[in-house]
Amino acid sequence: MLRKIDVIGFYDFVLTEDAGMLQPDSGTVEHKTINWLIPDFGIGSGGHLNIFRYIFLLEKKGYKNTICLVGNHRHASQNQARVLIAKHFFPLQADIVFGVENLPAASFSFATSWITAYALKGFGATLHKLYFVQDFEPAFYAYGSEYDFAEETYKFGFRGVCAGDWLAKMLEANYGMQCHSLGFSFDRNLYRQTPRRDPNIRRVFCYCRPPTPRRGLETALLALNLVGQRLPDVEFIFAGWDMGDYYFPHKHLNAGVLSLEELPVLYSQCDVGLVISFTNLSLLPLELMACGCVVVSNRGPNTEWLLNDSNSVLVESSPRAIADAIVRVLEDTRLRVELADRAKSFAYSTSWETECDRLVKILETLAE
Structure with missing residues (x-):
C-alpha cells in the first residue's frame, strides 16, 4: 500500500507560536x-x-x-x-x-x-x-x-x-x-587572475544551474546561441551543473561542478562572464571581476545595488539584448580591457x- 503524503505533518512547523524574547534586564545572557x-x-x-x-x-x-x-x-x-x-x-x-x-x-x-x-x-x-x-x-x-x-x-x-x-x-x-x-x-586568497593559456581564443563563461530558475538558464542559452551564430570562433564554458543533457550547437566545455580551487583558473581563461540574476545577486560577479573577466548582467534594482555601467555591462534581460552586449565586448578590445581593469579595481575596493x-x-x- 502506498504511503500517503503527510502535508499536515511536513508543514506543521508553520503553526509555531511566538515565544517572545528575554527582557534586557534579565541578567541571564552573556x-x-x-x-x-x-x-x-x-x-x-x-x-x-x-x-x-x-x-x-x-x-x-x-x-x-x-x-x-x-x-x-x-x-x-x-x-x-x-x-x-x-x-x-x-x-x-x-x-x-x-x-x-x-x-x-x-x-x-x-x-x-x-x-x-x-x-x-x-x-x-x-x-x-x-x-x-x-x-x-x-x-x-x-x-x-x-x-x-x-x-x-x-x-x-x-x-x-x-x-x-x-x-x-x-x-x-x-x-x-x-x-x-x-x-x-570575495576571497582574496582564492580569486586572482592567472595567465591565459591561449589568449587568442575568445571565451564566454556562463554559470548554469537548472534547478535554480532565478539564474535564468533558458535566457542564457538563447542569448549564447545568438552569440555563437554571430561569432562562430567563440568558445563557451558552462559550469555549476552537468549540462550534458542540454543541447547547445556551438563549441563549448561542459565543466560541471568544480571545486572552489578550480574556479579562478577557469574564470581567468574567459573574456566575458554572463551572470543573470532575477532575484538577488550571488558572489559570482565580484569573483569574476577579480579574475579579469568582464561581467554582463541584467539591469534591475536587484543587480544595480552592486553592479553599474562602470564595473560591468548591464542590459535588459532579453536574449537579444544580452547577445548584443556580449558581442560588443568581445569585438571591442579597448572596451574589454578598460572594463576588466575598472572591475578588478572595484572588486579589490571591497x-x-x-x-x-x-x-x-x-x-x-x-x-x-
Missing part, C-alpha cells in the same frame, strides 16, 4: 553570544559559505557563536558536522547543536532561511531576534502555499540584516521590517572584514 539557526548544509553552498564566513570573522572579534541545525540533516554527530565545515568552509570554534531545543540562551539569535525563521519564532531565550536575509526566498517557489509561508516570515518582527541594499529596502517598504544591509566581497565591522556595529547598537 553579552557577545550569538545563535545561528541554519538549514542543513552541503558542499558548495554559497549561502552557508557567507554565514560561516561571518561566524569565522566574528570569532576573531570575541563573539561566542552557536550553530543550530534546524530540521532534518545528514550528520551523524556534531563533531562530524564540525569537521565538514572546517574542511569545506572555515575552521570554526562555534558550538554545534541539533534542534532548537538544545540552543543556549544568547544575546542575539539569527534566522537564516524562512524555515529557520519559524524555529526562531518559537525560541524565547534571546534578547534580540534577527533575520540574515540573502535573497527573497518566496520567489524560489510558485505562487502558492510555500511562497506564502516564506513571505509570512518577513512579518515576524525580526530585525533584518540583508545582503545588499535592494533586499533591505524592499523588505522595509513591503513588510515594514527594520533592516540593515551588508555588502559583498572587503569582508569591512562588512564584518559593519555587522559588529549593528550588534553593538542593538545591545546599547
Whole structure:
C-alpha cells in the first residue's frame, strides 16, 4: 500500500507560536553570544559559505557563536558536522547543536532561511531576534502555499540584516521590517587572475544551474546561441551543473561542478562572464571581476545595488539584448580591457572584514 503524503505533518512547523524574547534586564545572557539557526548544509553552498564566513570573522572579534541545525540533516554527530565545515568552509570554534531545543540562551539569535525563521519564532531565550536575509526566498517557489509561508516570515518582527541594499529596502517598504544591509566581497586568497593559456581564443563563461530558475538558464542559452551564430570562433564554458543533457550547437566545455580551487583558473581563461540574476545577486560577479573577466548582467534594482555601467555591462534581460552586449565586448578590445581593469579595481575596493565591522556595529547598537 502506498504511503500517503503527510502535508499536515511536513508543514506543521508553520503553526509555531511566538515565544517572545528575554527582557534586557534579565541578567541571564552573556553579552557577545550569538545563535545561528541554519538549514542543513552541503558542499558548495554559497549561502552557508557567507554565514560561516561571518561566524569565522566574528570569532576573531570575541563573539561566542552557536550553530543550530534546524530540521532534518545528514550528520551523524556534531563533531562530524564540525569537521565538514572546517574542511569545506572555515575552521570554526562555534558550538554545534541539533534542534532548537538544545540552543543556549544568547544575546542575539539569527534566522537564516524562512524555515529557520519559524524555529526562531518559537525560541524565547534571546534578547534580540534577527533575520540574515540573502535573497527573497518566496520567489524560489510558485505562487502558492510555500511562497506564502516564506513571505509570512518577513512579518515576524525580526530585525533584518540583508545582503545588499535592494533586499533591505524592499523588505522595509513591503513588510515594514527594520533592516540593515551588508555588502559583498570575495576571497582574496582564492580569486586572482592567472595567465591565459591561449589568449587568442575568445571565451564566454556562463554559470548554469537548472534547478535554480532565478539564474535564468533558458535566457542564457538563447542569448549564447545568438552569440555563437554571430561569432562562430567563440568558445563557451558552462559550469555549476552537468549540462550534458542540454543541447547547445556551438563549441563549448561542459565543466560541471568544480571545486572552489578550480574556479579562478577557469574564470581567468574567459573574456566575458554572463551572470543573470532575477532575484538577488550571488558572489559570482565580484569573483569574476577579480579574475579579469568582464561581467554582463541584467539591469534591475536587484543587480544595480552592486553592479553599474562602470564595473560591468548591464542590459535588459532579453536574449537579444544580452547577445548584443556580449558581442560588443568581445569585438571591442579597448572596451574589454578598460572594463576588466575598472572591475578588478572595484572588486579589490571591497572587503569582508569591512562588512564584518559593519555587522559588529549593528550588534553593538542593538545591545546599547
